Every structure is written in C-alpha cells, then in structure tokens.
Amino acid sequence: MEYRVNRAAKVFCYAVFILWCMIVILSLAWILLTSFKTNKELYQEIWKLPGSFNLDNYKKIWSLYDLSAFFLNSILVVPINVILILVLSVPAAFVLTRAEFRLRGFILSFFIFGMGIPVIIALFPTYFLLSDLHLLDSLTGLSFVYIATSLSFSIFMLHGFFGSYPVELDEAATIDGCTPFQSFMKVVLPLSTTGIITVTIFNFIGIWNEYMLALIFIRDETKRLLSVGIYALQASMQYTGDWVTLFAGVVLALLPLIVFFIFMADRIMDGLTVGAVKG
Amino acid sequence: MSNSFKRNKKLALPFLLPSLVVYILFFIYPAVSGLFYSFFDYKGFTRDKTFVGISNFTEALSDKIFWGALLVNLKIMFFGGLFIFLLAFAFLIMYQCIAHFKSTFRALLFLPNIISPVAICILWGFVFNQNFGLLNNLLTSFGLEKLIVAWLAPEYIMVSLIFVIVWTYVGFYFVILVSGVSKIPDSVYESALLEGASPVQAFFKITIPMIWDVFTVAVVYWLISSLKMFELPFSFTGFKPRMEIWNIPIYIYMLGFGRNDAIYRIGYAAAIAVLLSIIVMIFVQISRKLMTRESIEY
Numbered sequence: 001m002e003y004r005v006n007r008a009a010k011v012f013c014y015a016v017f018i019l020w021c022m023i024v025i026l027s028l029a030w031i032l033l034t035s036f037k038t039n040k041e042l043y044q045e046i047w048k049l050p051g052s053f054n055l056d057n058y059k060k061i062w063s064l065y066d067l068s069a070f071f072l073n074s075i076l077v078v079p080i081n082v083i084l085i086l087v088l089s090v091p092a093a094f095v096l097t098r099a100e101f102r103l104r105g106f107i108l109s110f111f112i113f114g115m116g117i118p119v120i121i122a123l124f125p126t127y128f129l130l131s132d133l134h135l136l137d138s139l140t141g142l143s144f145v146y147i148a149t150s151l152s153f154s155i156f157m158l159h160g161f162f163g164s165y166p167v168e169l170d171e172a173a174t175i176d177g178c179t180p181f182q183s184f185m186k187v188v189l190p191l192s193t194t195g196i197i198t199v200t201i202f203n204f205i206g207i208w209n210e211y212m213l214a215l216i217f218i219r220d221e222t223k224r225l226l227s228v229g230i231y232a233l234q235a236s237m238q239y240t241g242d243w244v245t246l247f248a249g250v251v252l253a254l255l256p257l258i259v260f261f262i263f264m265a266d267r268i269m270d271g272l273t274v275g276a277v278k279g
Numbered sequence: 280m281s282n283s284f285k286r287n288k289k290l291a292l293p294f295l296l297p298s299l300v301v302y303i304l305f306f307i308y309p310a311v312s313g314l315f316y317s318f319f320d321y322k323g324f325t326r327d328k329t330f331v332g333i334s335n336f337t338e339a340l341s342d343k344i345f346w347g348a349l350l351v352n353l354k355i356m357f358f359g360g361l362f363i364f365l366l367a368f369a370f371l372i373m374y375q376c377i378a379h380f381k382s383t384f385r386a387l388l389f390l391p392n393i394i395s396p397v398a399i400c401i402l403w404g405f406v407f408n409q410n411f412g413l414l415n416n417l418l419t420s421f422g423l424e425k426l427i428v429a430w431l432a433p434e435y436i437m438v439s440l441i442f443v444i445v446w447t448y449v450g451f452y453f454v455i456l457v458s459g460v461s462k463i464p465d466s467v468y469e470s471a472l473l474e475g476a477s478p479v480q481a482f483f484k485i486t487i488p489m490i491w492d493v494f495t496v497a498v499v500y501w502l503i504s505s506l507k508m509f510e511l512p513f514s515f516t517g518f519k520p521r522m523e524i525w526n527i528p529i530y531i532y533m534l535g536f537g538r539n540d541a542i543y544r545i546g547y548a549a550a551i552a553v554l555l556s557i558i559v560m561i562f563v564q565i566s567r568k569l570m571t572r573e574s575i576e577y
Contacts, residue, residue: 003468003478005376013373017380021387027402028394046411088301091294099287107295111302116559117310118507120528121552124535124545125312126305128326148305151298170283180287209395212509216536230397231514238517250398257393265386269454 031254035247042244057248061233067249069222070229073139074208075256077225081143082203085150086196092151093158094184098170108159114152122149123216130217137220145217146207154199161195162188197267201260208257226253316549328546335550345551347522348530349558354437355444355512355526356505356562362445363501367453372482374457385457388450396447396510403443404517407431431516433523440515440524447511452497459493460486495570502562506555527555 005013034042035057037050061067095101096108126145127136135141169191173183189196211227218224224232230253233246261268317335319328339345370388374381391399406413407430415427430439463485471481487494509528513520520529534548 002378003376003481004472005478010376013376014379016373017370017377017384017388021384024387024390028390031398031402043411046405047413047416088298091290092298095287095291095294098284099291100284101288101291104291107299111298114302114306116503116556116563117306118528118552118555118559119306120507120509120531121313121549121556122306122309123313123531123552124316124549125309129305129309129312144301144305148301151302151306155298167283170287174283174286180283180290183283184287184290205393209393209510211397212513212532227395227397230395234397234401234514234517235519246401250395250401253395254398257395261386261390261393265389266382269382269385269389269458 028254028258031247031250034244035251037244037247039242039244057245058252061245061248061252065229065233065245065249066221067226067229067233067252070224070226071252073223074226077139077143078204078207081146081150081207082200084143085147085154085203086200088147089151089154089158089199090189090192090196091184093155094162094188096155097159097162098188108155111152111155112159114149115156119149119213127216137218137223139218139223139225142214142217145213146210150203150206154203157199157202158192158195161192161198165191194267194270197264201264201268204260205257208253313549314553316546317553318550319546321543321545331546335547336554338547339551339554344522344525344530345527345554348525348527351437351512351524351526352506352555352558355441355508356502359441359444359448359505360498360501362441363449363452364498366445366449367456370449370453371456371460371486372478374453375460375482375486376478385454389454390450391447392451394447397514399443399447400511400514403439404431404515407439433521436516436521436523440512443515444505444508444511448501452501455493455497455500456490459490463489491570495567498566498570499563502566503559506559506562527551527558531555 030047033050036053036055038056041048041050092111096104096111130136130138130141130145133141135144165188169187170183173187178186209227211225211231214225214228215231218228230246230249233249237243237246318330318332320331320335321328374384377384409415409429409431412430414430418424418426428435430436467485467489468481471485476484507528508526509532512524512526513529513532515524525533531548531552534544534551
C-alpha cells in the first residue's frame with residue numbers, strides 16, 4: 001500500500017532513505033578499507049582510501065594475535081548452541097501453544113517472564129554454580145548459560161508463529177491417522193520454517209556478539225570466543241596503538257554475520273513480521 | 280479447544296521437561312539465588328557470608344554512584360526511546376510514500392543491529408574523535424567550526440552515546456512497526472484516502488490505532504532491553520567504561536568483576552541487581568497500564 005503523494009514529497013522520502021542507507025554502507029566500507037591500511041595511513045589520512053590492498057593485517061591477526069583460535073571456538077560453539085536452543089524451545093513452544101493441559105498458561109508465563117529478568121542478577125550465583133559443576137572456564141558451561149537465558153525469547157517468538165496456523169491443520173493431520181508426534185514432525189515443523197529461521201538468526205546474532213558472560217565465565221585464553229577476543233584486542237590497543245590490525249579482526253568477526261544477513265535478510269524481515277504481530 | 284489440542288496433551292511432558300530443566304537450573308535458580316545473595320555480605324570472592332538484612336539495599340539508596348548509574352539508565356531509556364520511536368514512525372510514514380527498493384531500505388536500516396557492539400563503538404569512536412574524527416572534519420568543511428566540541432568529553436558523552444544507540448537500534452523498531460502495518464488491509468487505507476484523508480491524517484487515524492498492539496510490544500521490549508543494556512555503553516569509551524556512562528549493569532559488573540579495583544562486593548552488587556529487576560518490572564507494568572487499549576478488530 002502506498003500513499004499517493006506529490007513528486008516532491010516522494011523524492012524527499014527516497015532521499016532520506018538513500019542517505020540513511022549510505023551512512024550504514026559507508027560505515028561498514030570504512031571498517032573494511034581501514035583494515036587494509038597501515039597505521040601510518042590511518043593516522044595521516046583517516047578518511048582516504050588505502051594505498052594498497054595488502055593483507056598483512058589479516059595475516060598478523062590470524063597468527064600473531066591468535067584470532068584463528070577464537071574464530072574456531074566461536075564457529076564451533078555458536079552453531080551448536082543455536083541448534084540446542086531450537087531442540088529445546090521448538091517442542092516446548094509447540095505444546096505451550098497447541099496442546100491443552102493443566103498449567104499450560106502458567107508455564108508459558110513462567111518462560112516469558114524470564115525476558116524481564118536482567119541476566120546480571122544471576123551472574124554471581126551462576127559463577128558459583130558453574131564452579132560447583134566444574135564447568136567454570138569451560139565452553140560447555142558457558143553454553144548451558146547461553147541456552148538457558150535464550151529460551152524465554154525463543155519460546156516467546158515461536159509461540160507467536162505456532163499460534164498463527166489454523167486449528168484445522170492439526171485436525172486434518174489427526175484425521176489422516178497421524179499420531180500427535182507425527183503431526184508435529186510432518187505438518188507443524190515444515191510449516192514453521194520461517195519462525196525457526198527467525199529464532200535461529202536472532203540467537204546466532206545474539207550469541208555471536210555476546211561478550212559479558214563469555215568474559216566472566218571463561219578465563220583460559222585458549223577457550224576465548226571471538227567476541228571476547230575482539231574486546232581484549234580493543235583493550236590492548238591503548239598500549240600497542242595497532243588499530244588497523246584491530247580493524248582486520250573486526251572485519252573477520254563481522255564477515256559471517258554479514259554473509260548470513262545478505263542471504264537471509266528477507267527471511268529475517270518476514271519472520272519478524274509474523275512473530276511480532278502475534279506476540 | 281479442538282480435539283487435536285487435547286490429543287497433543289501426551290506430548291506436553293516430554294516436550295517441556297528438557298527446556299524446563301535447563302531453564303530452571305541455569306537461569307531461574309541462579310536468579311532466585313541472586314535475590315538471596317542481596318541480603319548477605321560476602322568477604323571477597325568466596326562463599327563466606329554474613330546475613331546483613333536489608334543493609335545492602337539501604338546502602339544502595341545512599342550510594343551516589345548507584346543514583347548516577349540509575350540516571351544514565353533512565354536517560355538511555357527515555358531519550359533513546361523517544362528518538363528511536365520518533366524516527367521509526369517518521370521512517371514508517373515515508374516508507375508508505377514510496378514504491379521501489381522497499382525491502383532493500385528495510386534491510387539496510389536493520390543492518391546495524393547485527394553488528395557487534397564492540398565494532399560499533401570502535402567505528403563511532405573514530406567518528407567522534409576530537410582531533411581527527413569525521414564529525415569535526417565535516418563541521419570544518421561546512422564552515423561550522425563553532426559547533427566543534429570534544430564529543431566524548433564528560434559534558435557531551437551522553438549525547439554521543441544516545442545518538443549511537445538510536446542509530447543502531449532504530450532499524451529494529453522500524454521493522455517491527457512495518458510488520459504491524461503490513462497486516463492492515465489495503466482497503467482500510469483506500470477508503471480513507473478516497474474520502475480525501477491526507478497521509479498525515481491517515482497515519483494518525485488509521486496506522487497508529489491499528490498498530491497499537493505491535494507498538495506496545497515494541498515499547499515494552501525497548502524498556503526491558505534499554506534498562507539491561509550492557510555491551511554498547513561498556514565498550515563505548517574503549518576497554519574501560521568511563522564513569523559518566525556507567526549504567527546499573529556496568530556498575531554491577533564493576534562491583535563484582537572490576538578487576539583493577541578488586542572490590543568484589545557480591546552481596547552489594549546482587550542487591551543492586553535486584554533493584555534493577557524491580558525497576559524493569561515497574562516500568563513494564565506502567566507502560567502496559569498506560570498503553571492498554573481496547574484492541575481493534577479489522
């Protein structure tokens with residue numbers, strides 16, 4: 001639907017959007033271009049193009065600053081976490097939306113209530129809990145915390161998706177002789193791909209960028225995640241002043257998300273559409 | 280309720296149990312323990328503790344840093360929210376006036392939301408830099424030297440921080456509002472426009488009332504996430520957040536894990552975390568009360 005407005009107003013609207021989008025693109029382009037510069041070039045001509053596109057900064061950050069190890073940790077841990085969140089939240093959200101049993105409403109509120117609890121209140125007890133379970137300084141322990149704190153939002157979003165199908169769907173599956181579990185696997189799951197993809201993307205972005213918990217629960221430097229690695233690099237910049245190398249690190253941290261986003265942008269937007277409206 | 284919903288009852292336990300166990304063990308149980316911690320005084324980072332009643336809470340109420348941090352939280356929540364929603368609605372009207380490249384614009388507006396807060400802070404740190412930053416460069420080239428200030432100096436740092444927060448998150452709330460509008464049938468608009476309503480009138484008479492539910496969800500989401508915000512202000516001034524932009528989550532982190540100072544006041548930090556949770560709930564309840572309207576069927 002569009003309003004019929006005069007030409008001048010239309011041009012103005014396009015101009016505003018183009019300007020805003022240009023700022024977004026240029027900021028990313030600036031990060032990328034700076035990562036090819038030398039520190040001298042950065043300080044002398046901060047807004048100019050690099051003299052040559054050399055990959056020295058990338059080589060340096062990959063081996064010297066050990067970013068390769070952090071990158072591998074993140075590439076391994078984040079997808080596993082995201083999958084486990086789905087394995088837990090999709091069935092839970094399904095029965096909380098499309099089954100009838102006692103305490104259904106209570107349990108749903110109990111999960112959604114978690115969205116309002118600042119994770120920071122659980123920080124110190126979680127620290128002791130992980131230490132009791134010998135899961136401090138372990139990526140497994142951190143994963144449990146990530147999964148537990150992501151369930152509220154995931155179930156909330158999925159509840160919106162599962163609520164948007166007509167009841168007749170389950171009934172048709174029932175008439176066709178499906179058991180409840182079969183109809184969940186064969187009817188509901190295939191129809192929910194948009195919702196599942198949306199939740200996947202949000203959790204992926206959130207956990208990939210998270211660094212407060214990762215900073216506190218992981219002390220062993222070899223187990224660092226990329227987000228903490230970048231943060232630690234930023235911290236060390238005040239001594240080394242090696243900013244261009246940091247930018248190479250930032251590019252590496254952004255790259256998977258940007259690639260992901262380019263292919264998924266439409267699905268993210270559509271997913272938000274369904275989820276938000278029902279929520 | 281349909282019969283199939285009753286049949287699904289069998290799945291309830293096996294489908295719910297795993298997530299309930301993980302959720303309770305690794306989130307709810309520690310969160311409730313946090314509540315208990317707030318009534319104790321911890322000697323350093325150990326479990327030796329003495330019961331101190333509500334003295335952690337009374338101490339917080341007379342703690343100047345706590346009130347300063349709370350003020351930062353409220354400034355981010357109020358001014359950040361104000362500008363985010365004003366801009367998001369302005370974008371929404373403009374979005375309804377154009378026909379081409381809509382999904383591209385929408386995606387690019389959303390894009391800053393996926394960038395890590397550390398990267399955003401590094402980027403804007405270079406924009407706001409007093410000596411060679413882009414902003415002051417631009418002001419010079421437009422002959423506006425008198426507007427040049429140290430954007431990261433104590434007097435201006437909140438303005439700069441809120442600007443960056445708005446720039447980062449406005450796209451998310453814009454997309455949410457667009458999603459609300461996309462559910463309004465075209466016929467509703469067409470009849471209004473046929474009757475001679477201007478876009479501005481249509482916006483106030485149709486769009487706002489029709490997306491009120493979505494708007495309420497968005498506001499509540501903003502209240503929660505702005506009060507809990509940690510990463511962006513934490514890395515805004517480099518690796519150590521400057522005190523002018525300490526909000527409550529940063530202050531809690533500093534009390535518990537601020538390594539240089541070795542304060543480690545876990546009980547006190549837990550009390551402040553409890554206060555933060557109460558503040559979040561109060562704001563969520565107030566906004567729900569203020570914004571609840573009879574829902575409009577269409």
